[in-house]
Amino acid sequence: MLVVMAKTQRKGLGTVIATVIFIFIMLFTVSNLYMWYFNRLDEYNQALEQMLQFEEERANERVRIVSAYPDTDGTLILNLANYGSTTAHLVHLWVNNEKYPMDIYLEPGSSLEYDTGVGLEIGEEYEIKVVSERGSIDSFHLALTIDARLNLIAPGAVYFGQEFTVLLLVTNVEDYSYPYNVEPTLTWTGVSPTLVEGPIPPSVSLLPPQSTAAFRWKLEAPSTTGTINFTGSFKVAGQESDITDPAST
Structure with a gap:
């Protein structure tokens, strides 16, 4: 009777120890799973926060091409110019299909040439x-075509030897x-005046x-009677324009 009870106690103790070890393993596994889950959740939240911050900064990045010219x-x-509230880092320029x-x-509120x-x-x-760098884009269309309105102003009549002024207005x-390097040209036919200065x-x-x-x-007007027919024109960057305007004196 005493021997049987001793064996039963030893079996019960082994079961308890096995159960404790199993519970410990389960707790360890579950805690690791929870730690892994919360680490991944924290990484996700950080990535989401960074993405939202990135989008907010890009939305506040208002870079503009105010003007473009040769x-x-x-x-x-x-x-x-940067009209936004965050610093912009410009990394690429595209001109037609060339990069x-x-x-x-560009700091907020700053501009440069x-x-x-x-x-x-x-x-x-x-x-x-x-x-x-954040992907914001601004564009500008530039046309280097020549289209101008000319207005040539000359007196209707002058006396012999009188100095007079001829004015040429070129409007883009x-x-x-x-257009750049705009150079005016004044020619005349008829009686010939003397150029004093100009343009x-x-x-x-x-x-x-x-x-x-x-x-x-x-x-200076010539000493002979007659008509002077003036023609005004201009060049752009060395290229002659076919736009002219006449006037007579």
Whole structure:
């Protein structure tokens, strides 16, 4: 009777120990699963927070190409501004289908003039884009076509030997055109006056859209009676325009 009871107690103790070990293993496994789950959840929340912050910063990144025009040597100049509330890092420039690297930081509320070094040609049109590191894009359409309105102003009559002034007004009537190195030309037929000075100025470096440049010549009337027929025209970057305007004195 005593021997049987001792064996039963040993069996019961082994069962208890096995149960405790099993419970410990289960608790360890479940706790590890919970830790893994919460770590993944924390990583997800961090990634989501970073993504939302990225999207918010990109939405606040308002980079604009204020204007684009050729420099006196024919290279593309951009006036850039950041109207947003976050710093923008510009990394790419596209001119038509050509991609160029950029490395420009624009602080909120700042602006700058950027010489791209990209050569332009008169008569061509360009689609210009700047791209930020966050993927924001702004574009600008630039046309280097020549379309101008000329107004040649000369006196109706002058006396022998009188000095008089002829004025040529050149107005750029394009909305996206930026002709550069605009040089005026004044020719005449009939009796010949003497050129005293001009043109003043000899040229203008840039004629923005809807703007006007004024050029003047001072001449001296000849000592013979007759009519002077003036014709005004201009060149853009060395290219002659076929736009003219006549006047007579």
